[in-house]
Amino acid sequence: MASRAGVSKSLVSLALRGSPAVAPASRDAILAAAAALGYRPNAAARALVARSSRTVGVLVLDLHNPVFAEILDGVLAGVRARGYRTMVVTGSDAAQERPELDKLLEFRVEGLVLVSHRLDPAALRAIAAETPVVVATRRDVTGPGIDTVCTDDRAGAELAVRHLVALGHRRIAHLGGGDDPVAADREAGYRAAMAAAGLGRRTAVLPGGLDDAAGYAAARAALALRQRPTALFVVNDFAALGALAAVADAGLDLPGQMSVVGFDGTRLSGLRSIGLTSVAQPLADIGRLAAERLFDRIDGRRTRARHTVLPASLVERATTAPPGRGPARS
C-alpha cells in the first residue's frame, strides 16, 4: 500500500484507475510512489470485490492437431481484444476434462470456450447452468446457455464430392473418422452428395480415424477394394496426409491416377510441398466468433442459445485432377 505517497488507499485506488476526481498533484505523487515501489494491483482482490474475474476459460481438445491450434489462436485474439485474460487447459484424456473445467469454474471464469470436447451431454449442460459456454466445431449438444460455432460440415463434404464429380470421377470413396460427431456430419454430406449425383450405389465408406496413421490404413484398404476408387475424400487434413503417403507407397501417380481431398484447410495443407486440395473452414474466424458469442453473454446481451454455422469453401490445390490420366505429369 503506497501510503508512501502520503494519501489513503482509496485515493490510490482512484488514481490508479485514472479517475478525473483526483487532484493532479496527488495523482503525480501516487504514480511516482507506485513506480518506485514496483506496485501492481492485485487482480485476485479486484476480482473478489468486483465479483468478476475478467478471465475466460478455454478447453482445447488436442494441440497436436493443427486445426485446434489455429482455432485457439483465434479465440485468444478475440479474448485479448476485450482485455480479458485466458486460462487454457487441454483435455489430454477424456477423463481429465471435467476436473480441469472444475478448476476453471473455481476461478470464476466468466465463460468457457470449448474447442471441441468429450463431455457427455449432461455434464456439459450442468456446466452451462453455471457459466456461459460456447462450443466450437461441434453442434450436437445443445441447451440453454450453450452457443455453438461451427462449419457446415455436411455442405463442405458435398462441395468436395461435387468437385470430384465435376472432374469426372465416379468411384469416390470416403475415409471416415470413427465415432466423432463431426466426422458423422461429413460422412452424411458425402452420402447425400453421392446420391444426388446418381452415384448412390458407388458409395463406399471406409472406417478410419482423425490422424495420419488412421488415414494411411484406411487408404490402404480403399486401394485394395475390388472396384478401386479413383478419388478419396478424407475426413480431415491430418488423415489425408496419411492417405497421400499410402497412395505414393502404392506407386500410384497423384493426382493422375488418384485424387485426394481433405477437410479443414489448415495452413499445413497449403504448404507448397503438400498442396492438398481441401475443404477449408474459416478457422481463425471460428475462434474469434466463439469469443464474441461468449462476450455477448457475458455482457448480458443474450439469453437464448445461438447456433452459428459458417460456410466451408473448397480450396483446389495439387492433389485433384480428372481421373485416369495415368502417371504423366501435366
Add this chain to the structure above:
Amino acid sequence: MASRAGVSKSLVSLALRGSPAVAPASRDAILAAAAALGYRPNAAARALVARSSRTVGVLVLDLHNPVFAEILDGVLAGVRARGYRTMVVTGSDAAQERPELDKLLEFRVEGLVLVSHRLDPAALRAIAAETPVVVATRRDVTGPGIDTVCTDDRAGAELAVRHLVALGHRRIAHLGGGDDPVAADREAGYRAAMAAAGLGRRTAVLPGGLDDAAGYAAARAALALRQRPTALFVVNDFAALGALAAVADAGLDLPGQMSVVGFDGTRLSGLRSIGLTSVAQPLADIGRLAAERLFDRIDGRRTRARHTVLPASLVERATTAPPGRGPARS
C-alpha cells in the same frame, strides 16, 4: 455459505479441505449441503488469503508453428501434474508481449514459462525480479531468477552436417533463419561442422526465415548458385517444407539429386507423406522440464539460475541420400 448444514464457515472450510479434525457426522452434512447447493470454493478469495494463486503463466510465441504447440503441450502437462492452473497468452506481435505479461503478473501467477519470446533483456530481467521465469528454447538472456531449457542447437546443426558429409556430400548450403538467436546458434554449428570436415571454403549461408515461404525463397536462391549445392541444411522444419517445394519445382529428384535436412523434429516432419530428415529436439520434454524447473523455484528449492541444454538427435527419413544418384528412385 453452507450454513445450511448448520455449522460455521470455518468448519465448512476445514471439511472441504479434508481435515481429519472434523467429526464424520459434520463432514457428511457439510458435503451433502455443498452438493445440494452446487457450492464451489472461490479460488480468487483463496488466492488472496493464501497469497498464492496456484497458477502459472505461459507465453507462447506463435501457435501456428507446430514446434511451439508441441512444447506448450509439454508445459501444460507438467503444470497440470502439479495441480496448478495455466494462463496462456500469445505474443501475437512483439509489442503485445509486455502488456500481456503484465496482466499475468497482476494475477500473481507464481511463475512464468516463456516458450520463446521477443522481450529485450532489460524487460526480461525486470520481470524475473518479480517472479520466477523459465525460458524455453532460448538461452541468450540470462540473469538471476531466469532458468533456461533448450536444445543444443549448435551440436544439433553439427549432427546434420556430419550426416550429410558421411553420405558423401561436399557442397552443403545452409538456409538461415534471419536474426533469430536460435537460428544464429544453428548457423554457428553449421559453420563449425563444415570447417571441421575441411569444407570451410564451401560454406554457403543463404539468408532465409522461419516459415515455409522464407524457406522456399532461400532454397530458390541456393539452387541458383553457380556452384549448386547437393544438400540443404535448413534452419527449421517449417522452412524446410518450403525448401522441399522449391526442390520439386526445380524438377530435381529428391533425395537423388538434392538432400534436405530440417531442424526441430516436429510430428509434421514425420508424417509419412513428408518424411523429412530432421534434427529432432525433445519437444515435449523441453516443455515438461521447463515446468519442473519452475516448480523447483516455486517450492523454494533453488536460488541460483539453472541452464539445461538437452541433446538433439538426428532422425533419418526420406529426404537424404548420397549425392549425384540422379533421378532414379531406389
Add this chain to the structure above:
DNA sequence: CCCTGTCGTTGGAGCGTTCCAACAACGGCC
C-alpha cells in the same frame, strides 16, 4: 471434586481491493 488435556467447533481478524457515505476546505451567493 477440581484440574488438565483432548476433541470438535467457533467467531474474529485479515488478505488487497472497490464502493460508499461522509468529511474538511473553500468560494460564491443571497
Add this chain to the structure above:
DNA sequence: GGCCGTTGTTGGAACGCTCCAACGACAGGG
C-alpha cells in the same frame, strides 16, 4: 456572515476465504 455546492479526500464495510486463539464438553488422573 451564515448557507450551500463543489472539489478532493477519507475511513469503514464488504467480497469469500484461511488462519488462529479460544471456546465448551467431556473424560481421566490426582
